[in-house]
Each structure stands twice: as C-alpha cells, then as structure tokens.
Amino acid sequence: MSRYDGRYADPTSFRDRKSDFGGYGGSSGYSRGGGYGGVERSDGYNGPSTNHSGSKKEFDNIVLPREHFDNLIPFEKNFYVEHPAVTALSEDAVAAYRRQREISVQGRNIPKPVRTFEETNFPDYVLQEVLKAGFTEPTAIQSQGWPMALKGRDLIGLAETGSGKTLAYLLPAIVHVNAQPYLAPGDGPIVLVLAPTRELAVQIQQEATKFGVSSRIRNTCIYGGVPKGPQIRDLQKGVEIVIATPGRLIDMLEGRHTNLRRVTYLVVDEADRMLDMGFEPQIRKIIAQIRPDRQTLYWSATWPKEVESLAHQFLHDPYKVIIGSQDLKANHAIQQIVEVVSEHEKYQKLIKLLEQIMDGNRILIFMETKRGCDQITRQLRMDGWPALSIHGDKSQAERDWVLSEFKAGKSPIMTATDVAARGLGL
Numbered sequence: 548m549s550r551y552d553g554r555y556a557d558p559t560s561f562r563d564r565k566s567d568f569g570g571y572g573g574s575s576g577y578s579r580g581g582g583y584g585g586v587e588r589s590d591g592y593n594g595p596s597t598n599h600s601g602s603k604k605e606f607d608n609i610v611l612p613r614e615h616f617d618n619l620i621p622f623e624k625n626f627y628v629e630h631p632a633v634t635a636l637s638e639d640a641v642a643a644y645r646r647q648r649e650i651s652v653q654g655r656n657i658p659k660p661v662r663t664f665e666e667t668n669f670p671d672y673v674l675q676e677v678l679k680a681g682f683t684e685p686t687a688i689q690s691q692g693w694p695m696a697l698k699g700r701d702l703i704g705l706a707e708t709g710s711g712k713t714l715a716y717l718l719p720a721i722v723h724v725n726a727q728p729y730l731a732p733g734d735g736p737i738v739l740v741l742a743p744t745r746e747l748a749v750q751i752q753q754e755a756t757k758f759g760v761s762s763r764i765r766n767t768c769i770y771g772g773v774p775k776g777p778q779i780r781d782l783q784k785g786v787e788i789v790i791a792t793p794g795r796l797i798d799m800l801e802g803r804h805t806n807l808r809r810v811t812y813l814v815v816d817e818a819d820r821m822l823d824m825g826f827e828p829q830i831r832k833i834i835a836q837i838r839p840d841r842q843t844l845y846w847s848a849t850w851p852k853e854v855e856s857l858a859h860q861f862l863h864d865p866y867k868v869i870i871g872s873q874d875l876k877a878n879h880a881i882q883q884i885v886e887v888v889s890e891h892e893k894y895q896k897l898i899k900l901l902e903q904i905m906d907g908n909r910i911l912i913f914m915e916t917k918r919g920c921d922q923i924t925r926q927l928r929m930d931g932w933p934a935l936s937i938h939g940d941k942s943q944a945e946r947d948w949v950l951s952e953f954k955a956g957k958s959p960i961m962t963a964t965d966v967a968a969r970g971l972g973l
C-alpha cells in the first residue's frame with residue numbers, strides 16, 4: 548500500500564491551488580504557483596522559526612539534532628494527471644512502446660509511459676523550458692520515470708550515464724516544490740538531492756537553475772573543499788532545492804546552518820557510486836533527519852546487490868524502472884515463449900513441444916512440486932521419453948546419478964523443482 552493512496556491531485560489545480568497548510572511554521576500559507584499575481588513571498592531571514600521540534604537544550608549532547616516525526620503536517624505529493632492520449636493507449640500499445648524503448652518496469656499500479664512532452668502534463672512553465680532547451684522527446688527513463696515520480700511514489704530508476712536521469716527527477720521536483728507552502732524563515736529545503744561528488748553536484752545544480760528559473764525556485768550546492776561561508780549564507784536565505792555531497796551536508800546540519808524538516812522529496816543520485824565511495828553511514832545519518840512519509844527516488848547506472856539492500860531500507864513500495872539491459876533482467880540470449888494453458892492441457896502441450904524440439908540435445912523441465920516432478924517423469928517414461936527427475940526428496944546419491952546421466956546425454960530429459968535446480972552447474 549502506498550501511504551497516500553487515494554490522495555489524487557485535482558487535475559486542474561496544481562499551478563494555482565491555494566494550499567490548506569495555513570499554520571506551517573509561520574509561513575505565509577500560500578502555495579507556490581505559476582501565477583504570482585498578488586502573492587507576497589516571505590523571503591529573507593528574520594531569525595529562527597519558533598516551532599521547530601525539540602528545544603535547544605535537548606540537542607546539546609548529540610551530533611545531529613534528533614528529529615521527531617509525530618504530528619507531521621500532511622503534504623501533497625501526487626500531481627499526476629494522465630493525458631487523455633495516454634489513457635487511450637491499450638495495454639498492447641504500452642507493451643510495444645516499452646519494448647521499443649527497452650523499458651522494463653516493476654511495482655504496483657504502474658502508470659503508462661508518456662511518449663511526448665505534451666503527454667507529461669507538466670505545467671506550461673516547465674514545458675517551455677524543455678522546449679527552449681531544444682529537446683524533442685522524453686528520453687526512455689523520462690518517458691516512464693516522469694509519470695511514476697509525479698504520482699508521488701518511491702522509485703528506483705536505472706539507466707546508463709547520459710540518459711537524462713537528472714531531468715527525470717528534477718522536473719517532478721519542480722512541480723513538487725511549486726505545490727508546497729513557501730519556505731518560512733529558518734526552513735530548510737523541500738527537495739534534497741544527494742550526489743557523490745562535487746562535479747556531479749554542480750552539474751545537477753546547473754540543470755536545476757535552468758529549469759527552475761521560470762518558477763523562481765532557488766537552489767544551492769553544498770560540497771566540501773571550499774569555504775563554508777557562501778554556502779551557509781545561501782542556506783540561511785532559504786533555498787527550495789539543495790544539491791549536496793553527504794559530508795559537507797552533515798557539517799551544515801551539525802552547525803545548524805540548515806535542517807531537513809521540510810524535505811518531502813529526496814533524491815539519491817548515482818546510488819552505486821555513493822556506496823562505492825563509502826557514503827553509506829552518511830546517507831543513513833542524513834535520511835534519519837527526514838520525515839518518513841517523504842517521496843524517495845534512487846537513481847543509478849548500475850544496481851549491485853548492496854545498493855538494492857540499502858535502497859529497500861529507505862523506500863516504501865517503490866516502482867522500479869530499468870532502461871536497456873541490466874543484469875537483473877532476463878538473459879537476452881535466451882528466447883522466452885510464454886503460453887498460458889489450463890491444467891489438463893499441459894501434458895499434451897509438453898509432448899507436442901518435445902516432439903518439435905527433441906533433437907538429442909538436453910532438455911530441462913521445471914515443475915512446481917516434487918509430486919508433479921515424479922508424476923510427469925513416470926508418465927513420460929511410460930510414453931517412451933528418456934526422462935529422469937531430481938528434487939529435494941531424492942537422496943544425494945540418486946541426484947548425483949541423475950545429474951551425471953543427464954550431463955552425459957544418456958537421459959536427455961530431466962525434470963526438476965526449482966529448489967533442486969539451483970547451482971546445477973550444467
């Protein structure tokens with residue numbers, strides 16, 4: 548279950564919706580939006596906000612302030628309005644489009660991909676920037692990642708370097724920020740992007756600046772190796788988007804130059820490199836500062852097991868979108884044919900298939916149950932097929948013997964349960 552099922556945005560409203568978050572930390576209570584007519588912003592730093600959780604005293608002996616996440620003010624994170632042309636796409640058309648662009652998806656209630664910028668339903672002020680940049684169509688990761696991210700759900704996005712992942716998370720981030728109440732004095736960012744290196748952080752910032760300018764979203768980049776002063780001043784002025792490397796951000800949090808209480812959209816970019824570079828403890832420390840009902844998005848070019856396990860500690864019911872071939876996907880060298888048949892048709896189908904493909908090469912048949920394995924093997928032998936079976940109820944000696952018969956081609960058909968099949972070393 549997503550934590551916000553059923554909280555769908557009013558299709559017409561996310562550009563100029565008045566927010567109902569009136570009492571947030573002394574903020575003006577206005578939602579941001581494309582049209583600024585008459586809305587006064589509360590810019591400028593006028594001393595610390597008064598309703599931060601906890602008191603100064605309580606924090607004295609700990610490195611980072613301990614955040615409390617009770618009585619959180621709800622926030623909006625589902626902004627997706629499916630374009631009628633997308634709604635009209637048949638499942639077959641969706642499957643064909645995904646195949647053509649090498650998009651694989653996992654997760655619950657996966658939205659259809661968008662094929663054009665128009666189909667994204669991004670607000671005009673965002674789309675104009677995209678067109679200005681001269682882009683003609685969404686990249687594959689954007690095509691599937693945008694609707695997923697706009698739905699407010701957690702997300703793992705895997706695509707090779709140079710495939711447009713930055714905008715895949717930044718444009719939904721801009722929509723997200725524009726729907727939140729303005730920052731109040733003392734508020735930290737709404738969007739936090741974690742990146743492994745200064746160079747990457749700076750590149751991300753350039754995109755954030757270019758595409759955020761039309762909605763006057765401010766950003767800053769927080770990384771080590773340079774004086775802290777200017778970064779501290781940016782943070783204190785108030786910035787909606789912070790792009791940071793983990794170490795310097797922790798410095799800033801320790802020094803109370805910012806806080807993550809308003810972060811509702813968290814991006815971990817280049818997650819694989821983050822782990823390679825040993826940032827896991829820092830990432831944990833940072834994420835512990837952020838409200839648990841935030842939207843979290845992980846992006847990476849590769850997805851080793853360690854990244855998967857880290858990600859799953861911080862993601863809830865995520866979507867996963869993978870572009871191109873990744874190790875996690877089925878092996879392309881193997882042709883897969885799926886046929887759905889009823890139980891009583893299965894054996895005849897199997898015989899037909901064996902008649903077609905039996906050419907002396909070895910054939911492995913997987914069964915769901917040990918009993919099924921035994922039954923089918925017996926039946927095959929009665930019908931004259933050279934079949935043997937292995938499964939967990941057979942003795943080790945018998946399994947070894949069956950395997951050696953199979954490997955030697957003396958018994959070219961072997962049935963097995965998947966448990967027995969692991970690590971056969973065929």
Ligand code: ADP
Nearest residue numbers: 682683684685686707708709710711712713714
């Ligand atoms: P990644 O993070 O996947 O390595 P980037 O986000 O850095 O890739 O994008 C690589 C380049 O592609 C950037 O210069 C970016 O501006 C550009 N780009 C992003 N989206 C599009 C698009 N839809 N069409 C054309 N170029 C794009």
Ligand code: MG
Nearest residue numbers: 712713816817
């Ligand atoms: Mg990138």
